[in-house]
Amino acid sequence: MRVRKLQQERGWAMTVAAAILKPTLLGATSRTWIDGEKIPATGGCIVVLNHISHVDPLLSAHFVYDHGRLPRYLAKSGLFTNKYLGGFLSSAGQIPVERLTRNAIGAYDAAVRAIGEGECIVIYPEGTLTRDPDLWPMKGKTGAARIALATGCPVIPVGQWGAQEVLPPYTKRPHLVPRKNIVMKAGDPVRLDDLLDLPHDAATTARATERIMAAITAIVADLRDETPPAERFDPRARGVREIGNPHGDARPTTAHRTTHRTTKRKRSR
Numbered sequence: 001m002r003v004r005k006l007q008q009e010r011g012w013a014m015t016v017a018a019a020i021l022k023p024t025l026l027g028a029t030s031r032t033w034i035d036g037e038k039i040p041a042t043g044g045c046i047v048v049l050n051h052i053s054h055v056d057p058l059l060s061a062h063f064v065y066d067h068g069r070l071p072r073y074l075a076k077s078g079l080f081t082n083k084y085l086g087g088f089l090s091s092a093g094q095i096p097v098e099r100l101t102r103n104a105i106g107a108y109d110a111a112v113r114a115i116g117e118g119e120c121i122v123i124y125p126e127g128t129l130t131r132d133p134d135l136w137p138m139k140g141k142t143g144a145a146r147i148a149l150a151t152g153c154p155v156i157p158v159g160q161w162g163a164q165e166v167l168p169p170y171t172k173r174p175h176l177v178p179r180k181n182i183v184m185k186a187g188d189p190v191r192l193d194d195l196l197d198l199p200h201d202a203a204t205t206a207r208a209t210e211r212i213m214a215a216i217t218a219i220v221a222d223l224r225d226e227t228p229p230a231e232r233f234d235p236r237a238r239g240v241r242e243i244g245n246p247h248g249d250a251r252p253t254t255a256h257r258t259t260h261r262t263t264k265r266k267r268s269r
Contacts, residue, residue: 003033003036003066003067004036004066004067004068004253005068006068006069006070007041007042007068008069009085010070010129011092013088013089013092013093014070016088017061017092017243021058021061021062022041022052022062022225023056024028025059025062029166029180029181030179030180030182031062031063031181031182031183031184032181032182032183032184032218033063033066033184034151034154034183034185034186035185035187036051036063036064036066036186037186038156038186038187038189039067039069039120039186040069040120040156041068041069042117042118043118043145043153043154044112044114044116044119044121044122044123044151044153044224045069045154045156046063046120046121046144046148046153046154046155046156047116047120047122047156047157047186048123048124048125048155048157048190048212048215048216048217048218049124049157049160049175049184050130050217051126051128051129051130051161051162052129052130052135052159052161053163053164053167053168053169054129054168054169055166056160056163057073057122058120059160059163059184060184061073061122063184064122064159066265067156067186069120070093070097070119070120071120071122072111072119072120072122073095073122074111074121074122074143075094075095075096079096085240090178090264095111095114095121096106097125097143108143108146111137111147112150112151115153116151121147125140125141125145125209125212125216126138126139126140126141126146127140127243128242128244129169129170131235131238131240132232135164135169135210136217136229136232136252137213137217137228137232138233138234138235139213139232139233139234139235140212140213140230140232142205142206142209142210142224142244143203143223144212145192145205145206145212146200146205148190148192148212149200149204149206149208150200151190151194151261152193152196154189154200155189155190155192155212156186156187156189157186157187157189157190157212157215157219158184158185158186158216158219159184159217159218159219159220159221160182160183160184160220160223161182161183161220161223162182162183163178163182164179164183170245170246170247183223185217185219185222185223187215187218187219190211192205192208192211195207195208203221211243213232219269234244247249
């Protein structure tokens with residue numbers, strides 16, 4: 001498993017987070033990191049991942065941090081309403097986004113500025129936990145594509161599997177025994193250069209988003225050793241809530257609990 005030494009100044013918030021979270025994650029899970037060196041060592045970039053558990057941000061931060069970058073997330077604005085948590089997240093360079101509102105443009109502007117300053121932005125293009133019954137990547141939002149087209153920065157797709165066994169979607173009790181293995185694999189940059197000079201309209205951002213989601217899905221299919229659905233799950237078309245618990249206060253359905261298929265164990269290349 002290759003790791004890359006962090007070159008950036010962490011700041012107090014990132015230093016505290018790393019001191020607390022990294023030992024906790026090392027004790028609670030085992031890891032298979034694959035091709036993480038494909039994340040650029042320096043310069044502005046976007047890392048895009050599939051979203052299968054509420055612990056994803058912690059685990060993906062571990063992956064990105066282990067490969068020499070400080071992760072900057074587009075995080076839902078509700079996390080910033082608490083004075084202390086919001087102050088901590090802001091000090092750690094995280095960017096609040098008001099999902100499904102016109103105010104989300106502020107997060108877009110902040111992300112574009114951060115990339116211009118050489119930061120690594122981490123985005124879950126689905127915008128929320130996948131609603132697909134078997135936890136495949138669903139239809140993506142256009143935010144990551146819009147930022148990528150505006151900046152021309154590399155977009156690195158990452159597929160992950162295993163987090164749903166630690167904390168199944170929309171549950172509160174983690175499953176730590178036996179210790180679960182988290183697999184994350186980075187892919188080659190998504191090819192978007194042919195779209196940069198086109199008008200950045202709805203059609204172009206939709207094409208870019210589809211390429212991003214296809215790249216993520218291909219990696220997830222490789223990790224799961226399974227064939228993904230021919231058509232990505234679309235919450236709007238299915239009449240499913242786009243954010244929040246799609247089951248309301250009810251317990252998750254069997255399909256949305258942990259899938260117990262065996263994940264291929266791969267060695268880091």
